[in-house]
Amino acid sequence: MVLQNSKITLPEEFDMNANLGYLARSSNECMYEIENDVITRALDINGVQTLLQVQAINKTHMNISFIGEPPNDLQHEAIVKYIREWFDLDRDLTPFYKMANSDPLLKIPAQQFYGLRLLGIPDLFEALCWGVLGQQINLPFAYTLKRQFVEAFGDSIEWKGTKYWIFPTYQKIAQLTPADLSNIKMTVKKSEYIIGLAQLMASGELSKEKLMDMNFQQAEKSLIKIRGIGPWTANYVLMRCLRFPNAFPIDDVGLINSIKALKNMDRKPTKAEIQELSIPWKNWKSYATFYLWRLLY
Numbered sequence: 063m064v065l066q067n068s069k070i071t072l073p074e075e076f077d078m079n080a081n082l083g084y085l086a087r088s089s090n091e092c093m094y095e096i097e098n099d100v101i102t103r104a105l106d107i108n109g110v111q112t113l114l115q116v117q118a119i120n121k122t123h124m125n126i127s128f129i130g131e132p133p134n135d136l137q138h139e140a141i142v143k144y145i146r147e148w149f150d151l152d153r154d155l156t157p158f159y160k161m162a163n164s165d166p167l168l169k170i171p172a173q174q175f176y177g178l179r180l181l182g183i184p185d186l187f188e189a190l191c192w193g194v195l196g197q198q199i200n201l202p203f204a205y206t207l208k209r210q211f212v213e214a215f216g217d218s219i220e221w222k223g224t225k226y227w228i229f230p231t232y233q234k235i236a237q238l239t240p241a242d243l244s245n246i247k248m249t250v251k252k253s254e255y256i257i258g259l260a261q262l263m264a265s266g267e268l269s270k271e272k273l274m275d276m277n278f279q280q281a282e283k284s285l286i287k288i289r290g291i292g293p294w295t296a297n298y299v300l301m302r303c304l305r306f307p308n309a310f311p312i313d314d315v316g317l318i319n320s321i322k323a324l325k326n327m328d329r330k331p332t333k334a335e336i337q338e339l340s341i342p343w344k345n346w347k348s349y350a351t352f353y354l355w356r357l358l359y
Contacts, residue, residue, distance in 0.1 A: 067132055068142060070124040075155040077177020078118030084181055087359040090205040092212050092227050102129075104219045104226035107140045113219045113226055116145060124149075129221055150179040150305070158346045162353070165342055167324050171353040180352045182302050186270040187232040187263055189303035193295035194255050195248065210246040211256075235260035255290025262288065270303070278306045301348040310347040312336055320354040 072078075078099065086096050094103035101116040113129040126145060133141060146152055162172035183189040191211070196204040215230035215238075238260075240253040262268035268288070273281045281304060285296035293313065300309035311317065312333060321331050321339065331339070343350040 067128045068126040068138065069119070070126065070142065070145065070151065072118065072122055072124055073151060073154070075159065075177060076121075076149075076151070076179065078121070078124075080175050080178040081149065081181060083175075084178060084356060084359070088201070088205045090202065090209055092205075092209040093229065095224065095226070102221075102226060104217075104228050105141060105144060106217070106228045106231070107133075107137060107144060110137050111217065111219060111228060112137070112141060113221055114141065124151075130219075144184055147184045147305075148182055150182055153179075155179075155349075158349050161342060161346060162350070167321065167339060168343075168350055168353060170324065171357050175353060175356050178353065178356060180302070180305075180349055182305065184303065185229060186268075186273070186299070186303055187235075187260065188229040189299045190259050190291070190295075191229075191256055193298045194252055194259070194290055196298075197252070197292075197295065207246060207248050211243075211248075214243075214246060232260040232263040236264035251290070258289055259291075273304055278308055281306065282309075301351065306348065307345050308347045310340065310351060312340075314351070314355075316355045316358050317351055320357050323357070324354075 082096060082099060082101075085091075085094070085101065094101050096102075099117060102113070103116075104111060104113050106112075110133065112133055115127040115129065117125050117127070119125050124145070126141070132138075159172055159176070162168035165172075183192060192204075192208065195207045195211070199207075212227045212229060215234060217228045218225040219228070220226075235257060238257055240250050240257065243253040243256070246253070259268070273284065276284060278300065281300060282293075282296050285291050285299060286293060291299075294311045297309045297311040298314075300306040301311070318330050318336070321327075321336060322329075325331070340347055340350065
């Protein structure tokens with residue numbers, strides 16, 4: 063049974079095709095399926111697992127359809143909140159486009175991908191794991207590691223012969239040892255980092271709520287103190303999960319390569335050059351980074 067259950071009004075600066083283009087960047091994505099512009103994914107919200115479909119209608123609304131038993135009112139409210147956060151629907155992008163259209167680097171991606179939102183990872187543990195998995199390896203291999211990790215330790219909901227995966231919980235991973243992760247082709251260090259993060263979250267020492275109560279500098283410093291998290295991973299999480307607008311993974315290879323290509327440079331831009339280029343991006347550094355990444359896919 064599929065129950066048409068909810069509609070979300072979309073902001074004017076939103077284009078579903080631009081967002082689907084980003085979401086479909088890897089054929090090895092394991093957290094959702096996209097077919098005929100419909101996203102199907104499983105979510106665990108407050109311990110309740112739900113399979114749902116998301117589709118844009120007439121550029122003005124996003125439709126959420128629930129497959130199977132419909133959620134109760136509280137669950138429904140939490141799912142809608144998750145979807146809004148995933149697509150960053152509550153942010154007014156008018157000031158970003160005003161700035162970007164007069165910026166020599168951002169003008170092209172802002173026009174080419176108009177309506178693209180900074181697609182988030184609302185779950186802190188998932189964002190942290192994705193950041194750690196992606197350290198110092200190429201994107202296709204990072205997707206392979208994520209799939210191995212999710213299929214080994216996550217739950218799934220099966221529908222029409224397809225398994226829709228739910229990211230492993232920190233509670234489950236906190237109970238493991240690096241030996242339990244030995245079949246996943248990541249380094250022992252990364253296994254230790256991920257288990258350590260899970261244990262910090264299980265103890266309550268690390269949480270999304272605690273980080274959200276901090277200012278940007280405090281949250282960045284708090285994350286960098288954790289074993290396995292450097293400035294790049296911290297800013298990745300600050301950008302995609304915690305939604306700090308000035309999070310800026312300045313050492314990111316994709317960011318560097320995008321700037322190099324746009325400026326037709328025969329060398330990598332220096333950190334000082336990137337810092338100077340980013341001065342006009344104040345309060346929009348996360349979006350600037352995301353749009354520059356998008357050029358590379």
